[in-house]
Amino acid sequence: MNTIECKALTKRYGKARGIEDLSFGIEKGEIFGYLGPNGSGKTTTIRCLMGLLAPTSGQCRILGAPVVPGKATYHARIGYLPGDFRIWPQYTAGQSLRLMAALGDGDNAKKRRNQLADRLDLNLDRRLGTLSKGNRQKVGVIYALQHRPDLLILDEPTIGLDPLISQVVLDLIREASESGATVMLSSHDLAEVAAVCRHAAILREGRLVELAPVSQIVRQGERRLKVWFVKGAQVPALPADRLAGVRVISQDSDTLHVAYQGTAQAVLKWIASFPVDRIATPQTSLQEAFMQYYEKEADR
Amino acid sequence: MNGTRSPFPFALLRFWVLRILPAWFFIGLMIFLFQINVCAMVHDDERIKVVLKLLDMLPAIIKTSLGGDMLQAGNTPALIAIGYQHPLVMLLYMLFAVGVPTTLLPAEIQKGTMELILSRRVTKTQAYICAGLITVAGMFALVLVMFLGTVLGTSIYDFGPALRLYPFFKSAVIGGLLASAVGGIALLAAASFQRNIAVWLTVAYLVLNYFLAVFTEWWTRIKWLAPVTIFHYVDGPRIFNESAWPIDDVSVLLGILIVSTVAGSVIWSRRDLQL
Numbered sequence: 337m338n339t340i341e342c343k344a345l346t347k348r349y350g351k352a353r354g355i356e357d358l359s360f361g362i363e364k365g366e367i368f369g370y371l372g373p374n375g376s377g378k379t380t381t382i383r384c385l386m387g388l389l390a391p392t393s394g395q396c397r398i399l400g401a402p403v404v405p406g407k408a409t410y411h412a413r414i415g416y417l418p419g420d421f422r423i424w425p426q427y428t429a430g431q432s433l434r435l436m437a438a439l440g441d442g443d444n445a446k447k448r449r450n451q452l453a454d455r456l457d458l459n460l461d462r463r464l465g466t467l468s469k470g471n472r473q474k475v476g477v478i479y480a481l482q483h484r485p486d487l488l489i490l491d492e493p494t495i496g497l498d499p500l501i502s503q504v505v506l507d508l509i510r511e512a513s514e515s516g517a518t519v520m521l522s523s524h525d526l527a528e529v530a531a532v533c534r535h536a537a538i539l540r541e542g543r544l545v546e547l548a549p550v551s552q553i554v555r556q557g558e559r560r561l562k563v564w565f566v567k568g569a570q571v572p573a574l575p576a577d578r579l580a581g582v583r584v585i586s587q588d589s590d591t592l593h594v595a596y597q598g599t600a601q602a603v604l605k606w607i608a609s610f611p612v613d614r615i616a617t618p619q620t621s622l623q624e625a626f627m628q629y630y631e632k633e634a635d636r
Numbered sequence: 637m638n639g640t641r642s643p644f645p646f647a648l649l650r651f652w653v654l655r656i657l658p659a660w661f662f663i664g665l666m667i668f669l670f671q672i673n674v675c676a677m678v679h680d681d682e683r684i685k686v687v688l689k690l691l692d693m694l695p696a697i698i699k700t701s702l703g704g705d706m707l708q709a710g711n712t713p714a715l716i717a718i719g720y721q722h723p724l725v726m727l728l729y730m731l732f733a734v735g736v737p738t739t740l741l742p743a744e745i746q747k748g749t750m751e752l753i754l755s756r757r758v759t760k761t762q763a764y765i766c767a768g769l770i771t772v773a774g775m776f777a778l779v780l781v782m783f784l785g786t787v788l789g790t791s792i793y794d795f796g797p798a799l800r801l802y803p804f805f806k807s808a809v810i811g812g813l814l815a816s817a818v819g820g821i822a823l824l825a826a827a828s829f830q831r832n833i834a835v836w837l838t839v840a841y842l843v844l845n846y847f848l849a850v851f852t853e854w855w856t857r858i859k860w861l862a863p864v865t866i867f868h869y870v871d872g873p874r875i876f877n878e879s880a881w882p883i884d885d886v887s888v889l890l891g892i893l894i895v896s897t898v899a900g901s902v903i904w905s906r907r908d909l910q911l
Contacts, residue, residue, distance in 0.1 A: 412756070
């Protein structure tokens with residue numbers, strides 16, 4: 337049974353677009369990446385899952401129970417970090433976290449809270465109004481994790497954090513998953529998704545445009561070929577009419593960097609007629625795959 | 637663990653009570669001291685004659701707003717009751733009635749903290765009930781403080797055995813019901829709109845009702861409009877002159893409180909919050 341299950345989930349804000357016909361499932365113990373640029377509908381999906389928004393149509397289930405808007409379904413077992421984490425500035429981090437723990441079944445969260453504060457290098461006795469944005473985000477991370485939830489729903493968890501602390505947060509996410517928790521990680525930082533997730537969904541303008549293993553998403557992008565020509569030889573111009581789907585990424589006096597789709601056969605056949613020194617096939621990063629994905633979708 | 641039923645969030649109730657307590661304490665203290673001050677003034681025959689003379693010189697509508705023809709030298713209960721309907725006391729009640737629900741519901745939404753509260757084991761209805769309890773209980777507590785001010789004032793300044801405190805208690809309870817009904821309307825506004833809109837709507841409702849009540853007392857040609865205003869249902873002469881409780885007035889105020897609170901609850905639980 338999936339920990340999160342969405343079926344034809346749609347949310348519209350009047351005439352404005354929210355999310356449209358989303359269906360996906362997240363297995364127990366999985367870390368699932370939920371990717372998309374700002375305004376693509378990530379936060380709307382999460383708020384529907386948390387019962388904070390009533391969907392226009394469709395349904396979702398969390399931990400086996402249908403989500404009823406406003407009913408706090410299984411919220412004691414969920415660790416939630418909103419995308420824009422804001423909290424009462426007049427209280428200390430410790431006071432706020434104690435209150436939030438007391439609003440669930442997290443009365444015994446003190447030990448875990450202190451452990452997390454140590455790992456994130458956060459002083460819980462400081463007033464939230466005096467904390468930097470990064471330190472407030474650390475409070476948000478502790479808030480989501482302090483009661484050892486079975487399901488973590490994290491909206492941009494590393495936003496505003498320095499690289500070292502971001503790494504600690506990713507470690508905490510991995511550890512939570514290893515101890516059996518399911519994680520839904522919403523982000524537009526693709527490196528962080530690639531670092532911890534096996535599967536990911538890509539959202540664009542409220543619609544799910546991809547749902548696949550992260551490795552497959554990378555593979556589905558354009559492939560790259562970098563060719564060094566023999567010194568003194570002229571770099572040939574790409575015959576666009578004969579090589580459809582091939583484009584020049586960069587070109588200088590002796591190298592040509594191209595991207596292609598499908599197999600390399602046609603490109604290699606064309607290149608073979610020139611004096612080539614060496615060829616390299618650079619790895620496409622998730623970032624590049626993601627960008628290509630959006631360019632490709634935008635072209636449609 | 638039963639995940640689908642949420643226990644009542646006493647932690648949230650306690651947290652909100654502690655946030656409201658300083659404001660409640662300040663308003664309560666002002667009302668309390670005001671009642672003692674009114675007793676001090678009414679106790680002094682010479683001063684009360686000067687005050688009544690001053691009231692007679694001012695436009696009649698002002699005297700009407702403070703008790704009308706009941707304000708006569710020697711009518712001690714009516715003169716003490718000035719403290720119950722003085723515009724300053726009304727303003728303090730209004731501050732609490734409007735301020736509390738709008739601070740607890742729409743302000744938490746606008747600050748982004750309602751999203752945190754509702755992401756824990758707290759349902760929307762429970763959050764609304766917490767705000768409603770604090771508003772209504774806080775109002776009744778303020779009214780009790782007002783009555784205690786009268787009790788203390790009448791024991792400091794001797795008015796003789798003829799002065800009965802029971803009508804003041806009745807007046808305070810019915811006043812508390814009126815204040816709670818206003819709190820219910822503020823809750824309804826807070827559940828339906830953003831904070832500023834909710835505040836302005838409730839204040840506009842109160843001001844309109846108050847002036848309509850005063851004008852209908854003062855200008856007999858529009859007296860037929862009196863039952864439209866919420867203040868019509870706190871009838872001072874009736875409370876002080878009749879020994880029985882004015883059940884019909886109490887029922888109307890209770891009805892307004894219940895209908896507005898329930899309507900607010902329905903709207904609050906069904907509407908998407910602007911998180």
